[in-house]
Amino acid sequence: MNIQSVKGTRDFYPEDMARRNFIADLWKEVSIRNGFVEYDGPIFEYLAMYQQKSGDEIASQLFAFEDRGGRMLAIRPEITPTLARMVNQRINALPRPIKWFSSPRLCRAERPQKGRLREFFQWNIDIIGVEDCLADAEIIFCAADFLLAAGMTAADFVVRISSRRLIAAMLEYFGVEKEKLNAVYAVLDKKSKIPQDAFEKMLEEAIADSDKRRKILALMSVDSLDKLGGIAGADENANKAIDELKKLFGWLATMGIADLCKFDIGIVRGLAYYTGIVFEIYDKAGDMRAICGGGRYDNLLADFGGQKITATGCGMGDCVLGIILEEKGLLKNLAVANSIDYFVAFAEESLQNDALKLIAKLRRAGAKADFSYKGGALGKQMKQASAVNASKCVIIGQEYQTGQLVVKNMTDGSQQNVAEKDFFDGLRQQ
Amino acid sequence: MNIQSVKGTRDFYPEDMARRNFIADLWKEVSIRNGFVEYDGPIFEYLAMYQQKSGDEIASQLFAFEDRGGRMLAIRPEITPTLARMVNQRINALPRPIKWFSSPRLCRAERPQKGRLREFFQWNIDIIGVEDCLADAEIIFCAADFLLAAGMTAADFVVRISSRRLIAAMLEYFGVEKEKLNAVYAVLDKKSKIPQDAFEKMLEEAIADSDKRRKILALMSVDSLDKLGGIAGADENANKAIDELKKLFGWLATMGIADLCKFDIGIVRGLAYYTGIVFEIYDKAGDMRAICGGGRYDNLLADFGGQKITATGCGMGDCVLGIILEEKGLLKNLAVANSIDYFVAFAEESLQNDALKLIAKLRRAGAKADFSYKGGALGKQMKQASAVNASKCVIIGQEYQTGQLVVKNMTDGSQQNVAEKDFFDGLRQQ
Numbered sequence: 001m002n003i004q005s006v007k008g009t010r011d012f013y014p015e016d017m018a019r020r021n022f023i024a025d026l027w028k029e030v031s032i033r034n035g036f037v038e039y040d041g042p043i044f045e046y047l048a049m050y051q052q053k054s055g056d057e058i059a060s061q062l063f064a065f066e067d068r069g070g071r072m073l074a075i076r077p078e079i080t081p082t083l084a085r086m087v088n089q090r091i092n093a094l095p096r097p098i099k100w101f102s103s104p105r106l107c108r109a110e111r112p113q114k115g116r117l118r119e120f121f122q123w124n125i126d127i128i129g130v131e132d133c134l135a136d137a138e139i140i141f142c143a144a145d146f147l148l149a150a151g152m153t154a155a156d157f158v159v160r161i162s163s164r165r166l167i168a169a170m171l172e173y174f175g176v177e178k179e180k181l182n183a184v185y186a187v188l189d190k191k192s193k194i195p196q197d198a199f200e201k202m203l204e205e206a207i208a209d210s211d212k213r214r215k216i217l218a219l220m221s222v223d224s225l226d227k228l229g230g231i232a233g234a235d236e237n238a239n240k241a242i243d244e245l246k247k248l249f250g251w252l253a254t255m256g257i258a259d260l261c262k263f264d265i266g267i268v269r270g271l272a273y274y275t276g277i278v279f280e281i282y283d284k285a286g287d288m289r290a291i292c293g294g295g296r297y298d299n300l301l302a303d304f305g306g307q308k309i310t311a312t313g314c315g316m317g318d319c320v321l322g323i324i325l326e327e328k329g330l331l332k333n334l335a336v337a338n339s340i341d342y343f344v345a346f347a348e349e350s351l352q353n354d355a356l357k358l359i360a361k362l363r364r365a366g367a368k369a370d371f372s373y374k375g376g377a378l379g380k381q382m383k384q385a386s387a388v389n390a391s392k393c394v395i396i397g398q399e400y401q402t403g404q405l406v407v408k409n410m411t412d413g414s415q416q417n418v419a420e421k422d423f424f425d426g427l428r429q430q
Numbered sequence: 431m432n433i434q435s436v437k438g439t440r441d442f443y444p445e446d447m448a449r450r451n452f453i454a455d456l457w458k459e460v461s462i463r464n465g466f467v468e469y470d471g472p473i474f475e476y477l478a479m480y481q482q483k484s485g486d487e488i489a490s491q492l493f494a495f496e497d498r499g500g501r502m503l504a505i506r507p508e509i510t511p512t513l514a515r516m517v518n519q520r521i522n523a524l525p526r527p528i529k530w531f532s533s534p535r536l537c538r539a540e541r542p543q544k545g546r547l548r549e550f551f552q553w554n555i556d557i558i559g560v561e562d563c564l565a566d567a568e569i570i571f572c573a574a575d576f577l578l579a580a581g582m583t584a585a586d587f588v589v590r591i592s593s594r595r596l597i598a599a600m601l602e603y604f605g606v607e608k609e610k611l612n613a614v615y616a617v618l619d620k621k622s623k624i625p626q627d628a629f630e631k632m633l634e635e636a637i638a639d640s641d642k643r644r645k646i647l648a649l650m651s652v653d654s655l656d657k658l659g660g661i662a663g664a665d666e667n668a669n670k671a672i673d674e675l676k677k678l679f680g681w682l683a684t685m686g687i688a689d690l691c692k693f694d695i696g697i698v699r700g701l702a703y704y705t706g707i708v709f710e711i712y713d714k715a716g717d718m719r720a721i722c723g724g725g726r727y728d729n730l731l732a733d734f735g736g737q738k739i740t741a742t743g744c745g746m747g748d749c750v751l752g753i754i755l756e757e758k759g760l761l762k763n764l765a766v767a768n769s770i771d772y773f774v775a776f777a778e779e780s781l782q783n784d785a786l787k788l789i790a791k792l793r794r795a796g797a798k799a800d801f802s803y804k805g806g807a808l809g810k811q812m813k814q815a816s817a818v819n820a821s822k823c824v825i826i827g828q829e830y831q832t833g834q835l836v837v838k839n840m841t842d843g844s845q846q847n848v849a850e851k852d853f854f855d856g857l858r859q860q
Contacts, residue, residue: 002735003479003515009472011516017468033793035800038447042439042549043535049433065495068539085433086441097803105473109498119472130803145793254783255790305432353684360685363463363575370465373527373560
């Protein structure tokens with residue numbers, strides 16, 4: 001039997017795992033320092049949960065299966081529905097605001113390509129129960145905090161921000177029917193991703209009226225918040241949305257990240273459930289890939305059978321992110337971090353037992369320790385010590401007859417004899 | 431829409447996540463200090479991979495599904511086949527011995543019950559390329575090291591050890607046909623798990639000959655390594671297996687864990703691929719639940735299309751383990767570890783902007799910082815600071831007009847005024 005892995009999945013060999021852990025550990029560290037606490041849900045849920053609210057694209061990419069009781073289940077393609085379900089279940093017991101994060105493994109039946117796999121990890125941060133766009137600002141700050149902590153700068157990425165509320169108000173103001181909004185969002189979301197003529201053709205298929213299309217195209221070419229007022233006229237909803245965006249940019253300036261953020265009317269987001277502020281973070285190099293996306297979703301908890309409670313959040317996958325960090329040289333020398341503290345070498349086979357005793361004691365004391373199964377010449381063992389990046393090598397040789405260990409510093413090559421008791425006393429004090 | 435979670439899966443609310451992280455973090459820490467490096471594979475693989483070598487029980491519990499290309503896939507019920515596939519793919523590039531660990535999420539379509547869920551996490555440690563049973567000893571040491579590090583003692587658990595090689599040799603010596611071995615293993619594995627008469631009835635169904643059954647029952651009642659010699663007679667394979675077990679117990683004594691280990695002929699293991707030393711770790715309290723199981727599997731890499739390379743390893747699930755650690759009070763006060771460093775309170779709404787600036791700076795500097803969205807009276811904000819277990823509270827009040835912050839120690843209630851610049855200088859020095 002010679003079986004391969006499934007296309008679009010990844011094997012994480014130790015060096016790949018080191019890269020994955022660097023990203024996941026930093027997601028966690030940044031989440032915690034921003035006041036988020038970790039949660040997770042099951043890897044599979046009832047299929048129906050993803051068919052209604054995730055939007056057509058995700059619903060068409062589900063890995064669905066039937067269990068032996070005939071129930072239709074699916075591997076999670078996103079974690080937000082699970083978040084909504086979990087929060088709803090305990091809504092009265094959870095102190096608000098709820099600030100939760102998770103880094104779930106997700107699966108989508110996509111056609112595998114660079115930066116898009118059928119299985120990936122996605123950092124999610126969400127704030128539930130805060131109406132003020134200060135919460136949206138905090139989500140954006142936290143996502144930016146991660147990218148800066150990973151070594152990226154204002155030269156590397158930009159947060160593009162807009163508002164579903166604004167787009168909805170403007171489309172209604174232009175006379176687009178409410179039932180058509182979701183279909184039009186899906187078209188507008190493509191604007192920066194496809195050529196202008198292809199975009200205009202898609203828009204024509206969604207909106208027959210050329211006057212409405214002209215207005216929409218004019219709106220989509222606005223390049224600053226200040227210019228929006230003229231188009232919105234006296235429309236109350238549109239002006240409220242514009243005021244909210246202005247307030248958001250105020251918070252972002254207060255938090256010191258105004259230079260990373262930009263209003264961009266073309267940000268609409270593909271998912272069906274967004275209702276207010278929406279944003280995407282783009283890599284400035286190459287083809288401006290989206291690193292992260294999110295926004296406010298005020299109806300999702302109610303849609304899942306709960307109370308109507310406001311919420312906002314974002315997701316950042318590990319595929320595009322990993323490629324970008326790799327390109328920028330920010331994932332170098334990670335494997336070295338797995339180095340061990342003590343490599344125990346023994347000068348002859350009769351001393352192997354003593355070496356094993358020492359290793360067992362070292363490990364029980366919390367030190368990372370290893371040895372050579374093969375044994376053999378000391379020189380060979382020292383080479384193996386170098387290969388596993390040992391900080392120190394403890395040599396059990398002739399000196400051990402008088403209870404002395406030889407401790408060699410592998411960085412500078414210096415070595416000294418230490419009584420075994422003193423060696424362990426020193427270890428405990430570290 | 432009011433959707434529930436699927437039975438047999440778990441929601442990890444923050445307090446559950448803290449428990450899961452305690453276990454997963456300690457698995458990782460103990461693995462690394464024992465010289466293992468982390469790997470992982472995909473959450474799904476080709477279905478065929480699990481149908482051939484995992485044994486009937488696992489093969490009957492697969493969550494299988496078809497992708498859009500008509501390929502039959504399954505969520506992983508164990509990670510060892512993935513390990514074999516990955517090692518085979520790079521066998522010539524990987525330095526040996528290969529010492530790898532992983533803590534994968536696994537799914538099995540079991541009937542949910544206490545300690546058995548349809549989705550769980552399982553720590554796996556494996557050593558590939560070492561023939562000597564020193565590798566088995568190291569696997570056992572590492573598993574025991576974890577349980578001891580988690581706070582358990584020799585009073586809490588025992589490692590029961592036997593040998594598939596021994597059982598195979600004895601069964602052949604008794605005249606049991608080779609083709610029947612796997613079926614008889616499955617029966618013998620049940621010995622300690624079901625009543626004696628039920629066990630004997632199962633054995634009768636597998637072995638018609640009463641003389642053979644009598645010999646097998648006599649073998650299965652042996653309670654020490656020394657008594658095995660008499661039953662094995664001059665059979666060479668059986669005596670080799672006995673010598674190997676004696677050598678293993680020698681290594682375990684050298685490593686200082688002889689008091690935790692016991693020979694037990696009843697340990698056979700359900701999985702089909704074991705070939706040598708096998709062991710299970712049992713909780714001594716209550717119904718002697720198995721916490722961990724493993725052994726040597728010398729044919730698995732070859733079975734998966736690779737070279738014949740010796741290997742040994744074990745798995746420890748989080749369900750039974752979690753219940754036991756909980757019962758012993760070893761998972762207390764974990765949520766507190768999520769406490770934050772600085773809660774920033776502001777005396778009046780006009781100071782909220784200054785509070786946000788401070789929080790952004792604190793977070794960017796790596797400190798865990800949070801604030802109250804609601805603001806309001808200082809006393810209320812201080813209560814919230816206590817609720818999130820803040821170590822310190824930074825108050826922005828009247829003193830801030832002269833650049834002074836009030837820093838309150840939440841443990842002893844003491845407070846002092848600090849100039850903002852000095853505050854951040856102190857932070858950088860920590």
